[in-house]
Amino acid sequence: MNRGDESMSQDINATTETEFRFVTVAQRKVLSQEESENNAETSVSFSRQFAKKFFSERISTIWLIILCLIVLIAVFGGAIYGYDPNRINSELQNQVPSLSHLFGTDRLGRDIFVRAAAGVRVSFMVAIVSTALSIVFGTIYGVTMAFIGGKTDAIMLRIIEIFNSIPSLLITMILMAILGNGVITMLFALAVTSWAGAARQTRGLVKQLKNLDYVTAAKMLNTPLWKITLKHFVPNMMSILILDIGRSIPDNIFAEASLSFLGLGLQPPNTSLGILISVGQEQMLQHPYQLYIPIVILILLVLAFNIVGDGIRDALDPRYSV
The missing domain is CATH 1.20.5 (Single alpha-helices involved in coiled-coils or other helix-helix interfaces)
Structure with missing residues (x-):
């Protein structure tokens, strides 16, 4: 050629x-x-x-609507009525429920509807922030112990078992008694007592995920653990995290109400569902509506979160079909 x-x-x-x-x-x-x-x-x-x-289950749908209504009333209820929740009016003491005062007034003439709306907002804020703190810390703790393994995993697991063996309300009461009352202290106390469950579940999932090919490749490329967590672990744990959030929020709402009722939580002039129940207890015989109204609101909130959380769990379960 x-x-x-x-x-x-x-x-x-x-x-x-x-x-x-x-x-x-x-x-x-x-x-x-x-x-x-x-x-x-x-x-x-x-x-x-x-x-x-989710919406094929009528009960979950109904309770989701109830939960949304409570949230809307808590956010806009005070602005609609225009009353100051802490304003004292001696001329309106112990008014029964009416159109001008939907839930009546307390012994200081304060509108109970507006105070209940403000109390639900405070309870929501405490529950959501403390839940977020506990989920974030529990996820980091669980990823760390599962990813490192060995003796570190065993020691960190013993710490979780210690926290689970002590009643959470008792730990919260001790922390509140030592650190004092206040919103920040309550957030810290509730977060400390509710992170262990999320950490244990995260540990189990990460132990299953860390040996997969794409996680092994990321480790061989010296990818930082926080990047692996955000990119590979968290998306695969999202359904479990959602369920933990749905369970932790009503638990923290009830814990906040219990502490405030016992005088270890928020203190006046702040208001919350626990404070309303504590104040209403003093008027239980003469004016029982002042006690029953915040109790009913608390029951509705806890039931709504639990039932909606169960509905989300069933909807995320691949074994469940319509």
Whole structure:
């Protein structure tokens, strides 16, 4: 073969490789686009399936509506009526429920409806923030002990067992008695007593996930643990975390009310459901509505969160079908 033929053959081969490379890049783009579309369709399909499962249960739907109504009243109730929850009016002492005072007034002439709305807001804030703190700390604790393993895992597991063996309300009362009353102290106390469950569940899941191929590849690339946690562990634990949140919020609402009722939680002039129940107890015989109204609100809140949480758990369970 002469030099002209060799040169022509090389040009043909180069052109073929270029076309093949262009086709491969184009195919990769098409495959990437198809994969992203499939992921989007899968996400939409999962969301629709979750909504269909959840709203197919009439009880969960009804209690979700009740929970939303309580939240709306707590947020906008005080603004609608325009009363100051702490304003004392001696001329309106112990008024029975009416259109002007929907839940009546207490012994100091304060509107109970507005105070209940403010109390629900405070209880929500305490429960949600303390739940967030406990879930974040429990997740970090569980990931650390499962990822390191060995003696560290055993020691950290013993600490969890110690916390689980002591009644959480007792620990909270001791912390509140030592550190004093206040919102920050209560947040800390409730978070300290509710992180162990999330840590134990996180540990079990991470032990299953840490030996998967993509996690092993990330470790070989010296990816920091916090990146592995956010990218690989948390998405696979999301359903469990949601269930933990749904369980922890009503528990913390009830714990806050119990502490405030016992005088170890928030103190006047602050208001919460526990404070309203404590104040209403003093008027239980003469004006029982001042006690029963905050008790009913507390019961409705706890029931709503528990039933909605059960509905979310069933909707996330792949074994459950409509």
